[in-house]
Structures are given as C-alpha cells and as structure tokens.
Amino acid sequence: MHDRVLSSEPLVRSNRLAARYPGASVPAISSITFAVESGQRVALLGPNGGGKSTLFRVLTEELAPSSGELEIGVAHAALVPQSERSRLDYPVSALDVALMGSVSRLPWWRRPSRADRAMARESLRRVGLEGEANTTFGELSGGQRQRVLVARALVQDSPLLLLDEPFAGIDVPSAELLATLFDELAAEGRGLLMATHDIEQARSWDLVLCCNRVQIAFGDPAEVLTREVIERTYGASLIPLPGDGPLAITPPHHHDHAEDGA
Ligand SMILES: Nc1ncnc2c1ncn2[C@@H]1O[C@H](COP(=O)(O)OP(=O)(O)OP(=O)(O)O)[C@@H](O)[C@H]1O
Ligand SMILES: [Mg+2]
Numbered sequence: 222m223h224d225r226v227l228s229s230e231p232l233v234r235s236n237r238l239a240a241r242y243p244g245a246s247v248p249a250i251s252s253i254t255f256a257v258e259s260g261q262r263v264a265l266l267g268p269n270g271g272g273k274s275t276l277f278r279v280l281t282e283e284l285a286p287s288s289g290e291l292e293i294g295v296a297h298a299a300l301v302p303q304s305e306r307s308r309l310d311y312p313v314s315a316l317d318v319a320l321m322g323s324v325s326r327l328p329w330w331r332r333p334s335r336a337d338r339a340m341a342r343e344s345l346r347r348v349g350l351e352g353e354a355n356t357t358f359g360e361l362s363g364g365q366r367q368r369v370l371v372a373r374a375l376v377q378d379s380p381l382l383l384l385d386e387p388f389a390g391i392d393v394p395s396a397e398l399l400a401t402l403f404d405e406l407a408a409e410g411r412g413l414l415m416a417t418h419d420i421e422q423a424r425s426w427d428l429v430l431c432c433n434r435v436q437i438a439f440g441d442p443a444e445v446l447t448r449e450v451i452e453r454t455y456g457a458s459l460i461p462l463p464g465d466g467p468l469a470i471t472p473p474h475h476h477d478h479a480e481d482g483a
Contacts, residue, residue: 230294231256232381232412233280238289240279248287248434249275255430255439257412259380262403264423264442265416267432268455273416274303276432277383280414297325299377303385303416306366311358315369318358319344322376337376344372349398364395371399382406384415388422420446 239251250272257263267273278284280293281300299322311318322344323337333341345351348368358366367387374382384403388396407413407427415426423429424442431437431445431454438445438454 231258231292232294233257233298233414234292234294236290238279238291239287240275240284241287242275242284250279250432250434250436251288252436253289253430253432254436255428257381257414257428259410259412260407261428262407262413262415262426263428263430264426265414265430265432266418266420266423266454267416271433271454273432274385277302277385277414277416280381280383293381295379295381297377297379298381298383299325299374299379300383301367301370301374301385301387303389305370306363313358314355315345315350315358315361315365315372316341316354318369319372319376322373322378325377340378341372341376344375345369347375347402348372362392362395364391367391368395368399371402380411382411382413384413386416386418388417388419420451 234256236254237251238253239248241248253276255263265273265276275284277300279286279291280298282293316338319341320333320337323333323340327333327337342351342354345354348371350365350368350372353361353365353369358369361369371384371387387399387403391399403413403415414430417423424446426442428440429442429445430439431450433454433456438450
C-alpha cells in the first residue's frame with residue numbers, strides 16, 4: 222500500500238466516456254467514469270472484447286471519444302500494446318526498439334541524442350536486459366520482447382503508463398521482474414493503468430476498473446470485487462462452480478486486433 226502523498230490533479234480523468242469505431246452502430250465502450258492519479262496502480266478487468274484495448278486507444282488519442290468527457294493531464298501516455306510482442310519482423314536490436322520511445326517526445330527534426338541512448342540503456346537495465354542491448358528483437362523470448370517494449374515505454378518518460386495485458390503468456394521470471402518494476406514505478410510517482418485477466422492480481426492493486434463494454438464498477442478492489450460485480454464483468458465467460466466458492470473464468474483467448482484495421 223502507498224503512504225506517500227498523492228497529487229490532487231489526476232493524470233487522466235473521464236466522465237461517462239464512450240467511444241465507437243468508425244462504421245460501428247454501437248459504442249465499443251460507454252459510461253466509463255474513472256481517474257488515475259500519480260502513484261496509483263489501477264487494474265482494468267473485463268472479458269475478451271470487453272473494451273480494454275479500446276479504452277487504451279482512446280487514452281492514446283488513436284480513437285476519439287464519441288461522447289462524455291475526457292481530461293488527459295499528460296503530454297502523452299506511454300503504451301505497452303497488447304499485440305506488438307508477437308511481431309518478429311523488427312530487424313533491429315533491443316536497444317533500437319527501446320530507443321523508439323524517444324521519438325514520441327522529440328520534435329520531428331531531432332534525432333535521438335547521446336542522452337536518449339543513455340536513457341534507452343538505463344531502461345533496458347531496469348527490465349533486466351542490459352546484456353541483450355545488441356540482440357535482434359526477434360531473437361529474444363516472448364517475455365524478453367515484452368520487457369523491451371516496457372523499456373521503450375519507459376524511454377517515453379511519461380507520468381502515465383498504459384499496460385495492455387503485460388503478463389499474458391510470458392515466463393515466470395519475466396512476470397516477477399515486471400511486477401516488481403511496476404510497483405517501483407508507482408512508488409516513484411507514476412500512474413499505471415493495466416489491463417489484466419487476473420482478478421487476484423487486481424485485488425492487490427490500488428484501484429480496479431471493471432468494464433464489459435459498459436463500465437460495471439470503479440473503486441477500491443476490496444469493496445468493488447464482489448461476486449456480483451465479477452459476474453456482471455465476465456458475463457457468459459464465467460464458469461459457475463458449485464457452492465459459494467471462487468468463480469472461475471474461462472481461459473481468455475489471445476488474439477491480435479492489429480490486423481482488424483482500426
Ligand atoms: N479496430 C477495430 N475496429 C472495429 N471494431 C473493433 C476494433 N478493435 C476492436 N473492436 C471491437 O471492439 C470491441 C472491444 O474490443 P477490445 O479489443 O477493446 O476488447 P478487449 O477487452 O481488449 O479484449 P481482449 O481481452 O480480447 O484483448 C470488440 O467487440 C471488438 O470486436
Ligand atoms: Mg485487448
């Protein structure tokens with residue numbers, strides 16, 4: 222738990238936010254009212270197709286809100302996307318991928334400087350990959366590639382980190398390293414919004430946002446994550462267990478919306 226003083230201005234805040242893909246008749250997400258403050262770790266729960274990645278697209282301004290209010294208090298949010306880890310076609314080193322993070326905060330005419338390269342190396346160190354700086358991205362394991370993408374987000378140097386299922390399908394040592402790193406980043410004052418299918422992990426974070434195309438709940442996990450909220454969040458993808466035991470969720474399938482053509 223956090224005992225530091227939180228700033229009162231949220232990094233991001235929304236009020237009854239909705240967003241619709243071009244050509245779609247109904248919004249992919251609606252009634253989203255939440256905020257992330259400096260130092261907070263906010264878990265985003267929802268079923269496959271529940272709108273988690275869509276919310277990230279709105280927060281990175283890739284997709285415009287169709288209604289409601291959205292205040293983004295940062296110049297840009299740093300995103301670790303859901304799909305990019307599986308792309309093996311980066312013919313570049315881990316250091317080059319991390320360095321791509323600097324492009325988002327440089328004016329177009331400036332090339333990455335020595336300071337940017339130092340920051341990329343430092344970010345690779347934070348994800349435990351200083352020894353792999355010159356390894357080709359595609360040669361790394363899935364967990365290592367995910368850590369490189371986290372390093373790239375760190376190089377963006379944003380106070381707001383958006384993590385789209387960062388633990389999905391990665392090895393245990395990578396997951397443990399990232400879990401520790403995310404706690405450290407929050408303790409340093411960054412705000413984190415992380416999509417996850419892991420309800421138990423969400424219970425250990427500061428706040429939880431439950432979303433099944435519409436917002437189901439937002440607040441302290443200890444208060445919010447009731448059986449009723451979990452049932453409404455996961456709907457048909459819940460497996461009812463006999464008695465009052467924990468609810469099981471059908472294993473989420475992982476697919477890549479990147480080819481859907483946003
Ligand atoms: N590029 C797109 N164009 C049109 N519709 C889209 C696009 N991407 C997603 N959708 C639709 O928006 C809805 C929400 O999808 P989204 O990818 O945000 O869900 P998600 O919660 O991230 O799911 P998952 O757990 O599978 O990653 C789905 O109905 C999906 O089909
Ligand atoms: Mg998604």
